[in-house]
Amino acid sequence: MPRKHDVDALPRDKLLVLYQRLTLDCRKHFQADLAKELNCSPQTVSRLVDVIENHLGKDTYIDRGIEGRKRYYxxxxxSENKALGFAFEELSYLSTCRDLAAPFLTESVLARIDKSLHALALHLGETFPGLPEPTISFHSKGFIDYVPHLATISTLRIAITKRQVCRVTYTAVGRHSPTEYRYAPGHIVAMNGTLYVQGYRLGAGSLLQERPTTFSLHRIADVEPTGEFFRFDAADIGARRFGLTWHEPRKVQIHIAVTAADYVRDRVWSDDQRIDELGDGSVVLTVTTTSEKEISAWVKSFGDSARILNTSAEPGGET
Structure with missing residues (x-):
């Protein structure tokens, strides 16, 4: 018979500890973590969970699932599922989303969100901490005030959902007069403290996509639905590529010196990236980009530790 993990702990001790974990901390508890904490096997954890569930009330049960190949309880x-459809763990995620969005929201909107979070916590029967300050914040040398652009954001969100064609009046960087575009908005993306809308420019009188176009949201002077609707996927976010969508996808090969190789290895730069190891410890990174300007600026930020080897268009792309 195999030796027990903990010969000193009684089964009732482990049962009580596990009961406390499950009932007092309403989040996912992974079997491997519980086994380590209780100093027992995963099979023992499963058996103890069965014992606890057999003694719970009719309104309570233990949800079992697998997340990232790890079993949890x-x-x-x-009553919680019938009333709200989610638990305190999801409420915690909503609180995190609130902190992430805080830089782009007004104080009145943040106050309404905080009030709603507290109300949800009360419905769940949980004690939810106050939010005098966000737990996540951003630090930058400058920021864009998006309060004057909330109406633009709202119009674009509705247009994206309904796939409405919009008439966008936009002033590009370095220009003094605005230009009007027929536009199919796909999605709004945040990058480096700036909001962008990505989609496709349309030809005059056409509902067919002409070319991918990205607008800085704060430089949009006006956006108005035309009453027309498009049928294609303007978001086009099936594959993650390097940079925002400014042109058709292009392959880029970059040599990364030893001093920056670990930094590059630790991150995902595009879904189809390839990292080739070289004998001297340096690497060659191959990525797909939709913004040569961004990738050129990124390479330059490494100084002498990175250089672009070559760039080629994907099939059907631009050269």
Whole structure:
């Protein structure tokens, strides 16, 4: 018979500790973590969970699932699912989303969100901490005030959902007069403290996509739905590529010196990236980009530690 993990702990001790974990901390508890904490096998954890569930009330049950190949246990109630459809863990995620969006929202909107989070916590029967200050913040040398652009954001979000063609009046960087475009908005993306809308420019009187176009949201003077609707996927976000969408996808090969190789290895730059190891410890990174300007600026930020080897268009792309 194999030796027990902990010969000093009684089964009832482990049962009580596990009961406390499941009932007092309403989040996902992974089997491997519980086994390590209780100093027992995963099979023992599973058996103890069964014992606890057999003694719970009719309104309570233990949800079992797998996340990232790891088995977890989560205490749930039938009334909770019927009333709200989510638990305190999801409420915590909403709080995190609130902190992430805070730089782009007005104080009045943030106050309404905080009030709603507290109300949801009360419905769940949980104690939800106050939010005098966000737990996540951003630091930058300058920021864009998006309060004057909330109406533009709202119009674009509706147009994206309904696939409405819009008439966009936009002033590009370095120009003093605006230009009007027929535009199919796909999605709004945040990058380096700036909001952008990505989509496709349309030809006059046409509902067919002409070319990918990205607008800086704060430089849009006006956006107005035309009453027309497009049928294609203007978001076009099936594959993650380097940079925002300014042109058709292009392959780029970059040599990265030893001093910056680990930094590059630790990150995902595009879904189809390839990293080739060289004998001297340096690497060659191959990525797909839709913004040569961005990738050129990124390479220059490494100084002498990076250089572009070559660039080629993907099939059907521009050269």
């Amino acid at each position: 989560l205490l749930r109630t039938v």
